[in-house]
Structure formats: structure tokens, C-alpha cells
Amino acid sequence: MTTSKSEEMSYxxxxxxxxxxxxxxxxxxxxxxxxxxxxxxxxxxxxxxxAQKRADRQVAGMFGLASILIIASIVAxxxxxxxxxxxxxxxxxxxxxxxxLGMTLGLAxxxxxxxxxxxxxxxxxxxxxxxxxxxxxxxxxxxQATLESFNTGAEETQFGRRKLIxxxxxxxxxxxxxxxIVLLRDLGxxxxxTKENTVWAEGVRLLTDVTYQPIRPAQLELGQLVNVMPATxxxxxxxxxxxxxxxxxxxxxxxxxxxxELSPFDDRENWHVDGIIxxxxxxxxxxxxxxxxERTTHHMLCPCHQSTFDLADNGKVVFGPATRxxxxxxxxxxxxxxxxxxxxxxxxxxxxxxERGTR
Amino acid sequence: MSTxxxxxxxxxxxxxxxxxxxxxxxxxxxxxxxxxNWLKRNLRKIFPDxxxxxxxxxxxxxxxxxxxxxxxxxxxxxxxxxxxxxxxxYVPMRGIGMSEAYASTLQISFEVRGGLLMRQIHxxxxxxxxxxxxxxxxxxxxTGAYRKPRExxxxxxxxxxxxxxxxxxxxxxxxxxxxxxxxxxxxxAGILAIPVVGTYVSYFLFGGEYPGEDIISRFYAIxxxxxxxxxxxxxxxxxxxxWYQKHTQWAGAGKTEKNVVGYPFFPIYxxxxxxxxxxxxxxxxxxxxxxxxxxxxFYGPYDPSQVTAGVQPDWYVGFLDGALxxxxxxxxxxxxYHVTPSVLLPAVILPGVLLTLLALYPWIEQRITGxxxxxxxxxxxxxxxxxxxxxxxxIVFYILLWIAGGxxxxxTTLHIPVNWVSRFLQVSLIVMPPLAFWITKRICLGLQRxxxxxxxxxxxxxxxxxxxxxxxxxxxxPLSAAQAYALTAHERPQVxxxxxxxxxxGIPNPNYKHDRRRARISRFYFGDVIPKPTRExxxxxxxGHAELEAHSGSDATSDQH
Numbered sequence: 001m002t003t004s005k006s007e008e009m010s011y012x013x014x015x016x017x018x019x020x021x022x023x024x025x026x027x028x029x030x031x032x033x034x035x036x037x038x039x040x041x042x043x044x045x046x047x048x049x050x051a052q053k054r055a056d057r058q059v060a061g062m063f064g065l066a067s068i069l070i071i072a073s074i075v076a077x078x079x080x081x082x083x084x085x086x087x088x089x090x091x092x093x094x095x096x097x098x099x100x101l102g103m104t105l106g107l108a109x110x111x112x113x114x115x116x117x118x119x120x121x122x123x124x125x126x127x128x129x130x131x132x133x134x135x136x137x138x139x140x141x142x143x144q145a146t147l148e149s150f151n152t153g154a155e156e157t158q159f160g161r162r163k164l165i166x167x168x169x170x171x172x173x174x175x176x177x178x179x180x181i182v183l184l185r186d187l188g189x190x191x192x193x194t195k196e197n198t199v200w201a202e203g204v205r206l207l208t209d210v211t212y213q214p215i216r217p218a219q220l221e222l223g224q225l226v227n228v229m230p231a232t233x234x235x236x237x238x239x240x241x242x243x244x245x246x247x248x249x250x251x252x253x254x255x256x257x258x259x260x261e262l263s264p265f266d267d268r269e270n271w272h273v274d275g276i277i278x279x280x281x282x283x284x285x286x287x288x289x290x291x292x293x294e295r296t297t298h299h300m301l302c303p304c305h306q307s308t309f310d311l312a313d314n315g316k317v318v319f320g321p322a323t324r325x326x327x328x329x330x331x332x333x334x335x336x337x338x339x340x341x342x343x344x345x346x347x348x349x350x351x352x353x354x355e356r357g358t359r
Numbered sequence: 360m361s362t363x364x365x366x367x368x369x370x371x372x373x374x375x376x377x378x379x380x381x382x383x384x385x386x387x388x389x390x391x392x393x394x395x396n397w398l399k400r401n402l403r404k405i406f407p408d409x410x411x412x413x414x415x416x417x418x419x420x421x422x423x424x425x426x427x428x429x430x431x432x433x434x435x436x437x438x439x440x441x442x443x444x445x446x447x448x449y450v451p452m453r454g455i456g457m458s459e460a461y462a463s464t465l466q467i468s469f470e471v472r473g474g475l476l477m478r479q480i481h482x483x484x485x486x487x488x489x490x491x492x493x494x495x496x497x498x499x500x501x502t503g504a505y506r507k508p509r510e511x512x513x514x515x516x517x518x519x520x521x522x523x524x525x526x527x528x529x530x531x532x533x534x535x536x537x538x539x540x541x542x543x544x545x546x547x548a549g550i551l552a553i554p555v556v557g558t559y560v561s562y563f564l565f566g567g568e569y570p571g572e573d574i575i576s577r578f579y580a581i582x583x584x585x586x587x588x589x590x591x592x593x594x595x596x597x598x599x600x601x602w603y604q605k606h607t608q609w610a611g612a613g614k615t616e617k618n619v620v621g622y623p624f625f626p627i628y629x630x631x632x633x634x635x636x637x638x639x640x641x642x643x644x645x646x647x648x649x650x651x652x653x654x655x656x657f658y659g660p661y662d663p664s665q666v667t668a669g670v671q672p673d674w675y676v677g678f679l680d681g682a683l684x685x686x687x688x689x690x691x692x693x694x695x696y697h698v699t700p701s702v703l704l705p706a707v708i709l710p711g712v713l714l715t716l717l718a719l720y721p722w723i724e725q726r727i728t729g730x731x732x733x734x735x736x737x738x739x740x741x742x743x744x745x746x747x748x749x750x751x752x753x754i755v756f757y758i759l760l761w762i763a764g765g766x767x768x769x770x771t772t773l774h775i776p777v778n779w780v781s782r783f784l785q786v787s788l789i790v791m792p793p794l795a796f797w798i799t800k801r802i803c804l805g806l807q808r809x810x811x812x813x814x815x816x817x818x819x820x821x822x823x824x825x826x827x828x829x830x831x832x833x834x835x836x837p838l839s840a841a842q843a844y845a846l847t848a849h850e851r852p853q854v855x856x857x858x859x860x861x862x863x864x865g866i867p868n869p870n871y872k873h874d875r876r877r878a879r880i881s882r883f884y885f886g887d888v889i890p891k892p893t894r895e896x897x898x899x900x901x902x903g904h905a906e907l908e909a910h911s912g913s914d915a916t917s918d919q920h
Contacts, residue, residue, distance in 0.1 A: 030847070030851075030893075030894065031847055031891070031892055031893050031894035031896070031897045032814070032840065032843045032844045032847050032897070033844070034612060034613065034615070034844055034848075035612045035613075035840040035841050035844055036612060036613045037612060037613030037620065038612050038613065038841050077472055077473065080472075081472075082448075082469065082470070082472055083448070083470075090448055090449075090450075090469060091449075091469075091656075094468065094469055094475055095475075097472055097473070097475075098473075098475045098476050098479070098647075098648060099648050099649070101472070101473050101476050101648070102476050102479075102644055102645065102647050102648020102649070103645065103648045103649075105476075105644050105648075106641050106642075106643075106644030106645035106646075106647075106648055107641065107645070108641070109637045109638075109640040109641030109644055110637065110638055110640075110641025110642065110645065111641070112634070112637040112641075113634040113635060113636065113637030113638030113639075113640070113641055114634065114638060115634070116630045116631070116633055116634025116637065117630065117631055117634035117635065117638070118634075119630055119634075120626070120627050120630035120631045120634065121631075124626055124627060124630060126622050126623050126626060126627045128620065128621065128622060129403075129405050129620070129621070129622070129623060130405070130613060130614075130618045130619070130620045131404070131405035131605075131618060131619050131620075132617060132618050133605055133616075133617050133618060133619060133735060136508050136604060136733065184563065187563040187564070187566060188562040188563040188564070188565065188566045188567045188571075188573075189562060189567050190559070190562065191558045191559065191562050194567075194568050195558065195568075209664065227664070229664075238442055238456070239441070239442055240572065241440075241566075241567065241568070241570075241571045241572040243442075244440075244442075244570055244571075244572070244663065245567070245568040245569070245570070245571060247662065247663045247664050248544075248568070248569050248570060248663035248664070249568075251663075251664035281664060285548070285683075285701065285702065286544065286545045286548035286549075286683060286702060287544045287545065287547060287548045287569075288541060288544060288545065288666050289663065289664050289665055289666045290666075291665075291666055303666055303667070303767070304541065304545065304666065304680075305680075305683050305684045306684060306766065306767060306777050306778075306781065307688075308778075317688060319778050319781075320684075320688065320781070321683060321684065321685075321686045321687070321688050321701050321702075322688055322701070323688045323689065323690035323699060323701050324690070350548075351547075351548035351551050351552070351699075351702065352551065352552065352690060352697045352699040352701075352702070353551040353552070353557055353558045353561075353697065354551075354553075354554055354555055354556075354557050354558055354696050354697055354698075355558055355696065355697075356696075356697040357692055357695045357696065357697055358695050358696065
């Protein structure tokens with residue numbers, strides 16, 4: 001035991017005149033002197049040959065078992081096919097294959113690891129050491145020499161005197177990031193008015209989602225909610241982003257309630273058809289499609305962040321982090337008796353953005 | 360250098376084919392880059408042992424497994440949003456329109472043997488990677504391991520955590536299933552809420568309107584190239600710094616600021632750390648064999664007009680989602696432009712502020728304590744009550760946000776309106792962290808008193824003695840010298856005292872205001888700390904009965920306090 005105990009004991013031990021001085025805050029050996037490294041003594045496996053043999057067998061056993069499991073994993077790969085006859089979901093087969101592969105491989109890895117650790121703990125003979133730390137700051141001489149080397153180099157460039165070279169280089173380097181930014185310009189088009197418009201327009205029919213059927217007012221029962229898309233959506237090309245982008249903006253919920261339950265704003269008196277009323281399905285908070293409707297209260301809840309809107313009261317926010325009511329789609333009936341939009345939404349759908357109020 | 364010897368079986372060093380082979384390889388390399396110079400110094404490098412030092416290792420090894428399983432997944436995954444009609448092996452989805460990304464994820468799950476296992480390894484491994492980094496960081500924080508000279512590694516670690524979360528999120532988005540698309544949409548709302556540039560950033564990121572057809576391939580490049588490259592580079596620097604600066608250690612007998620006590624890298628940590636790598640691998644693979652994660656065939660392809668109830672992100676995004684849920688509905692306009700703190704604060708400003716505060720904490724603490732020395736001995740959390748209190752307050756704040764991220768779950772489980780849960784959390788987020796700080800600080804001070812008592816009077820032995828007068832007392836058995844030293848090895852913190860406003864000649868001290876402010880902060884940080892006993896107190900406390908070191912004959916030192 002030869003720790004540098006004597007050296008540490010030379011620190012001042014709690015002298016009041018040193019109070020407040022950082023250097024003297026750490027009196028090692030205060031109030032109890034460092035007893036020095038403790039020798040834990042030999043392990044059981046060090047003194048008992050029987051125990052040593054046992055540990056030896058344990059480690060080798062774990063490594064051996066790992067080999068068997070690795071072979072077993074290859075067997076499992078071949079044995080558990082995951083292709084199944086036509087028309088039958090193969091989820092079960094996949095799960096069996098997953099289980100067999102994962103258990104064999106996982107246990108093999110675990111055993112290799114446990115074996116290695118057990119080897120180190122019980123059999124490897126390394127003693128405990130104390131190693132000295134080197135100072136992490138370079139010595140004054142080295143620091144000085146480095147500074148001199150740098151100064152010499154800087155002198156040799158004559159960087160300080162050749163102002164034209166220096167300034168023109170700095171200028172070029174300052175401009176260099178610009179192309180890197182400019183080159184990213186074509187990442188996307190500018191927003192333009194795309195956020196303000198959807199494919200809803202005057203006379204566009206409301207189609208039931210998925211089946212694309214036009215809707216007559218009489219088909220809707222009291223309290224019923226139907227998800228609808230604009231007829232114009234159907235004509236968009238399947239390939240390319242147009243259709244999925246519109247799918248993110250245009251979805252509408254159609255709800256029927258008693259006309260006397262509605263309390264529309266003055267300029268929205270004629271936006272419903274016999275109590276049938278339509279709102280954007282896209283939450284004004286973070287853009288999730290809203291979906292949980294409570295018939296008795298006419299409340300619509302967003303499942304993402306629980307913003308709640310009153311559909312009888314112009315889509316007003318009654319709870320949650322949303323700041324604006326749901327945009328309402330003005331409705332009418334066309335000459336064939338189907339529900340149509342009077343116009344596009346009168347405000348942008350979805351979450352707020354900087355330019356929202358400027359167009 | 361001190362050694363404690365262990366007798367063991369003889370180790371044959373020569374005449375061993377494996378060792379000879381290794382020798383040849385080292386010889387080859389040495390003749391080209393003088394590798395032995397480095398190896399000589401480092402093969403037997405000492406590392407200290409403690410369970411809490413394993414947390415960072417878990418992060419490292421799970422990262423390796425995530426990288427390996429990720430490479431496997433790239434062999435089949437198609438980062439394309441092109442619209443196709445599915446006709447693969449998963450029968451319930453046949454005939455349904457979806458993106459190629461989603462279809463290829465189904466292919467990996469249902470047509471590639473071991474594909475589902477690799478997907479689950481990749482997902483579980485990531486969840487554990489980020490969890491291990493987080494807990495590792497808490498360990499570093501609570502023990503003061505970030506103090507000089509390790510501030511750089513603290514910041515690198517924080518960057519790694521941020522990058523890990525970023526990559527977790529981009530990876531979550533790649534399969535283009537209903538859940539991942541919903542998460543992406545919420546990110547879009549966060550971007551849109553950024554004043555002035557938000558809309559443009561969103562259009563540039565998505566290649567136009569949300570969701571567009573570019574985001575998956577762009578995220579793919581970020582997910583498999585950009586961020587992993589940064590992570591690998593930073594992990595390398597992180598480990599090099601740990602290696603170069605040497606590991607911290609706990610206070611204890613024989614351990615000083617100038618040494619490091621432990622076992623040699625070769626062979627002990629080659630075996631232990633190497634073995635632990637396989638244990639972590641094995642654990643994650645077994646989890647992936649037994650516990651299903653992200654069964655995206657249940658969710659279906661992404662459809663921006665649909666969502667499922669009970670939407671939950673991966674755990675590490677939960678606190679941000681929770682912040683979005685409990686934020687009051689604030690929005691205002693300036694000159695007709697919209698600013699939406701309702702989204703901006705929780706989604707952008709909150710993580711920014713948290714990261715900045717965490718990154719700067721080592722320097723903030725240096726300013727408060729005035730302590731700019733090197734530290735290699737870890738601090739017990741109880742001995743720095745204010746830091747520990749701040750840490751616990753942070754944890755409580757984080758957990759409350761996390762609970763908020765599952766407010767619908769708590770509402771349905773507890774049969775109470777979700778509105779109540781949100782209101783309760785809104786209040787709690789303001790009230791609970793200071794409360795947690797105060798309680799933690801009190802607990803720390805209590806533990807410090809207990810340490811002090813133990814050093815002064817020994818440990819409670821559970822043996823009750825009756826004096827001839829009939830008085831009951833508990834016998835205290837003294838600590839061993841090593842135990843007592845470990846409890847008193849920490850520093851005696853000094854509160855910075857402001858000098859007098861004027862000196863002896865009545866000339867005002869120009870720095871008095873600054874000095875007084877420093878003193879106030881210092882008092883806040885150290886003012887209540889229970890001082891460890893001085894040597895005089897120790898001698899007095901023992902009534903001269905016995906030396907503390909003489910613990911073998913312990914009867915004489917029983918204490919009657």
C-alpha cells in the first residue's frame with residue numbers, strides 16, 4: 001500500500017485563516033486520514049481449487065451453450081418458413097419464426113456476455129491498481145513554445161501586413177456559404193396561396209369518403225356524422241402529390257342536428273341545410289384529423305391533443321390548446337337535390353402560420 | 360502505484376498460438392505506425408468500477424446494435440412515397456393503395472425471415488439507446504461528473520441525446536404508416552408556428568405542401584447518413600475524451616483527485632465491457648423476440664384524413680406532445696401576422712430553452728461556486744443539495760409533461776374527464792417542481808445529518824442496552840476507517856461572503872453590488888449544507904473513548920447519545 005498519503009496530509013487542515021480560499025477547501029484527510037487502498041483479499045476461486053474448477057466449467061459451459069444456440073438459430077431460420085398458402089394471413093407463422101430466431105440468438109448473445117463477465121470476475125488474476133493522473137493542462141514552457149511557433153508561422157505569412165490578400169480572402173470565404181444556401185432553393189416551391197385554397201368551390205358536391213357517393217339531405221339522420229370529400233378530389237391523379245396533399249386539407253365532417261340547436265353567426269345563417277352543417281376535419285391546433293364526436297353536447301374532440309370544438313356554435317373552441325374555431329364549409333343543395341358547397345372555405349384550414357391573416 | 364495481489368492459476372504467456380498470432384499482427388502494425396508506443400501506455404489503463412458507470416456503456420452497445428440492425432433493414436426498405444397497390448404476403452392489406460415505403464416495411468415484416476426481428480431490434484434498441492443516454496446523463500448531473508475538465512463531454516453528450524431523439528423521430532416516420540404520418544403532421548404544425556420563416560421552412564422541408572412526396576426520401580438521407588455520421592463522430596470524440604481524461608471515481612480509501620483506482624483495461628475491461636456488449640445485445644434481442652413493438656400492419660398506410668384515438672408517440676417524444684396538450688390556447692397577431700405561442704412555446708421554445716440551460720449548466724455552476732478547479736472525485740448527490748434539488752425539479756417537470764402526453768390514457772383509466780387531467784397538470788407544472796426542489800433539498804440535508812451522526816457516533820447496531828439506572832440506549836458501532844473516510848472525503852463548501860460596502864478608510868467598494876449578488880447566490884447554493892465534523896468535533900464526539908480506527912474491539916466505542 002503505497003498511495004501518496006504523506007503528500008496529501010500536507011494540505012492544511014481546516015485553518016480558519018484559509019476560509020474562502022478555494023485552494024484550501026479540500027483538505028484531504030480532514031477529519032479522518034485516508035487509510036489507503038483496501039486489499040479485499042483473495043477471492044473464493046483464488047484459494048479453493050474446487051471452486052476454481054467450477055467457475056472454469058461455468059464459463060466454458062456458457063460459451064459452449066452459446067455455440068449450440070447459434071446453430072439452433074440457423075435451424076430455426078430454415079425450419080420456420082413464413083410463406084403460407086394463398087389467401088391466408090401469415091402473421092402467426094411470422095410470429096413463430098420471430099420467436100424462435102430471437103430466443104436462440106438472444107440467449108446465445110447473452111451467454112457469450114455472461115461467460116466473459118464471469119471469467120473476468122472469478123478467474124482473471126488482475127489486481128486492483130492505482131494509476132496517477134497526469135495534469136490535463138500543458139506546462140508553461142510548452143504553452144510558450146506553441147505560442148512562439150504560431151507567431152513565427154504568422155510572421156512568415158505576413159498576414160498582418162498584406163492587407164489586400166487578407167481582406168480579399170476573408171471576402172471570398174464570407175461569400176462561400178451563399179451558394180450552399182442558394183442551392184437549396186429548389187427544395188420546395190414557395191407557399192404562394194396554396195395554403196389558403198382547397199379544391200372545394202361553388203357547386204362542388206359532397207361525396208361520402210371512400211365510397212364517393214353524393215348525398216341528399218334526407219339521407220342524413222339526426223345526430224349522424226359523415227366524413228366527406230369534395231367531388232373535385234376524385235378527379236385528381238393517383239400518382240403525384242396532388243391527391244395526398246388535398247387529402248390533408250379538404251376532408252370535411254358533415255353532421256345533422258336540429259336547426260334550432262344551431263346558433264350560427266349572423267353571416268352564417270344560410271350556411272346549413274335544415275340543420276346539416278359541415279366543418280373542416282383538420283384541427284386548427286396541430287393539424288390532426290378530428291374524429292371523436294359527442295352527439296348530446298355537439299362537442300368534437302381531437303384525439304391528438306384534446307382540443308374540443310362546439311359544432312353547434314360555429315366550431316368554437318371549448319377546451320384545449322386550439323386557438324381558433326374549426327373552419328365551416330357553407331352548404332347548399334344543387335338542382336338535383338344533392339348537397340354542394342356554396343364556396344371554398346372562407347379561411348385557411350389547419351394550424352396557424354405567420355402569413356395566415358395577410359391574404 | 361499500489362497493487363493488491365491475487366493468487367491464481369499460472370498464466371502461460373508464451374507457446375500459445377493465439378497470443379503468438381496477436382503478436383504478429385501487433386508487430387506488423389508497429390513497424391508501420393509505432394503502435395507499441397501507444398499500446399504500452401494504454402493496454403493496462405486503469406478504469407474504476409461502479410454500477411452507475413455502466414449506464415453510458417448500455418447506450419454505446421445499444422447504439423452498435425441499432426446500427427447493425429439498421430443496415431439490415433436498408434437492404435429491403437424503399438424510401439419512396441410513390442403510390443402503389445399492395446399485393447404482398449399480408450393478405451388483409453391486399454388491394455389497398457399505399458406508399459412504397461409502407462409496402463416495403465410490410466415486406467420486411469412478412470416476407471423476410473428475421474425481418475420482423477430486425478425491425479423490433481432496431482426499435483427496441485433505439486428506445487433503450489435513448490433511455491440509457493438519458494439516465495447516464497442524470498448520473499453525470501447528480502454526481503457532478505460534468506465539472507471541469509469534463510464540460511466538453513457534457514455538451515457532446517447532450518448533443519448525442521438530441522441527435523438520438525432526432526434520429527428516433529425520423530426513423531419513426533419512415534414506414535409511412537398512420538401513426539408516423541400523424542406525428543409528422545404535428546411536427547409540421549410546430550414548424551408552421553415559427554414566426555416569419557415557418558411556412559417557408561415547411562414548404563422547403565416537405566417539397567411543397569404537406570405531406571407531398573419527398574419527405575420520406577429526405578428523412579431517409581437524414582436518418583441513415585447525416586445523423587448517424589454525426590453520432591458516430593461525436594461518440595468517438597466522447598470516448599476519446601473519457602479515455603484521455605481518465606474516468607472519474609467515487610471517494611473512498613486510497614482514492615484521490617490525483618489517481619484513479621481500479622482494474623486494468625486489458626484483460627479485465629476487455630472481458631467485462633466486451634461481455635457487457637453481448638449482454639446488452641442479448642437483452643435487446645430477447646425483448647424483440649418476446650415483446651411486440653410498433654405493429655404497423657394494424658395501423659394501415661398513412662391517410663392524412665384519418666387518425667386513431669389514443670395516439671402515443673415513442674416515449675422520448677412524449678414530453679413534447681404532453682407540453683402541446685396542456686398549453687393554454689394563446690395566439691395573437693402583430694400587424695396582421697399570426698404568432699401562435701400555443702404551439703410555438705411547447706414545440707420549439709421549450710426544447711430550445713431546456714437544451715440551452717442543460718448545456719450551460721456546468722458554467723452556470725462555476726459562476727455560482729467560483730470553483731474552477733479540476734475534479735475527478737464524484738460528489739454524492741446529498742452533499743450538493745441545491746444541485747440535486749434542481750435535478751429532481753427537472754425530472755418532476757419532465758415526468759409531468761410525460762403524463763400530460765398520456766392525459767387521455769389517464770382519463771380513461773381513472774374514469775375522470777380528460778379536462779380535469781389537463782387542468783391538474785397545468786397547475787402541477789408550475790407548483791410541483793419548486794415543491795420537489797424543496798423536498799429534495801430537505802431530504803439531502805437530512806441525509807447529510809445522518810452521515811455526520813454516523814461519523815461522530817457510529818452506526819446504529821440495533822442492540823439495546825439497559826443501564827443500571829434502567830435507561831434504555833442503543834449501542835452504536837463505529838464505522839471502519841474506510842467507511843468513515845468515504846463519508847468525510849468531500850469538501851467543506853464555503854459560502855462566498857460579500858465584503859464591507861466601504862473599506863476601513865470609508866472608500867466605497869466599487870464591486871460591492873456584484874459581490875453582494877454573488878454572496879446571495881452562493882448562500883442559496885451552499886448556505887444550508889451541513890458541515891462534516893471537524894477533527895475536534897470528532898475527538899469530542901468520542902469522549903476520548905477510543906480511536907475511530909480501532910474498530911475491531913468495538914465494545915469500548917459504544918456511544919451513549
